[in-house]
Amino acid sequence: MLVKVMLYDYMTNIYSSRKIEPALRENINLMWFNSMTIVDQNTINRFKSDKLKENFKEIFKQVVLMIASEALVNLKQIYTDGTKIEAQGGRYAFVWGYSIKTNKAKMLTQLEELWNYAQSISNEDDPNPEPTEFKEISKEVIQKTVAEIDAKASGNGKANSKAKAKLRYIKNNFTTNLEK
Numbered sequence: 001m002l003v004k005v006m007l008y009d010y011m012t013n014i015y016s017s018r019k020i021e022p023a024l025r026e027n028i029n030l031m032w033f034n035s036m037t038i039v040d041q042n043t044i045n046r047f048k049s050d051k052l053k054e055n056f057k058e059i060f061k062q063v064v065l066m067i068a069s070e071a072l073v074n075l076k077q078i079y080t081d082g083t084k085i086e087a088q089g090g091r092y093a094f095v096w097g098y099s100i101k102t103n104k105a106k107m108l109t110q111l112e113e114l115w116n117y118a119q120s121i122s123n124e125d126d127p128n129p130e131p132t133e134f135k136e137i138s139k140e141v142i143q144k145t146v147a148e149i150d151a152k153a154s155g156n157g158k159a160n161s162k163a164k165a166k167l168r169y170i171k172n173n174f175t176t177n178l179e180k
Contacts, residue, residue, distance in 0.1 A: 001033070001034055001035060001037070002034070002039070002044065002047050002051075003052070003056075003059070004033040004034070005020065005024065005030055005033050005034050005044075006020075006044075006047075006048065006052065006056065007059070007060060007063055008029060008030060008033055009023065009030070010060055010114075010118060011063075011064070015117070015118035015121040016121050017041040017042075017044040017045040017048065018041045020041065020044050021038075021039070021040055021041040021044065024038055024039065025038060057115050060111070060115070061108065061111050061115075064111060142170070146167065146170055146171050149167060150167060150171070
C-alpha cells in the first residue's frame with residue numbers, strides 16, 4: 001500500500017515524509033492509494049529506510065520507464081532544472097525535451113539525479129529513523145522514583161492536588177500492573 005503512495009509522491013515531486021503525511025489527508029489520489037488509512041511521518045520514514053532502502057530506486061526507475069513508454073506521463077517535470085532557456089528563444093532553445101524522448105540513457109541519468117535529490121531531502125527529514133527501543137522497567141526502579149518524587153512533593157507546599165493524585169495513582173497501580 002505504501003509503495004503506491006511513495007511512487008505517486010515521487011512522481012509529483014513530494015519527497016519528504018513530513019510532506020507526505022499531510023498529503024495523505026488532503027490528496028484524494030493518495031487517500032485512494034492508501035485505502036483511507038492515515039499514517040504518520042515516522043511510519044513513512046521507517047518504511048522508506050527499512051523496507052524500500054535497496055529496492056525502491058529500481059522500482060521507481062522501472063515504473064517511470066514503463067509509463068513513459070506508454071506516453072502516460074510527460075517527463076518535462078524531471079529535467080526542469082537542466083532546461084536550457086535563452087533570451088532569444090529560437091528553434092534550438094529547448095534541446096532537452098527531444099533528447100529525453102530519444103535517449104533512454106539520458107533519461108536514466110535524469111532519474112538518478114532526481115533520486116539523489118529525493119534522498120537528500122529524505123535524509124534532512126529525519127537523520128535517525130530508527131525506532132526508539134524501550135527497556136523493561138523494573139518494579140524497584142518505579143518504587144525508588146516514586147519515593148524520590150513523593151519526598152520532594154511533600155517537602156514542597158506548592159505541589160498541586162492533581163500532581164499529588166497522579167503520584168498516588170502511580171504508587172498504587174504501576175507496580176501491580178508491572179506484575180501482570
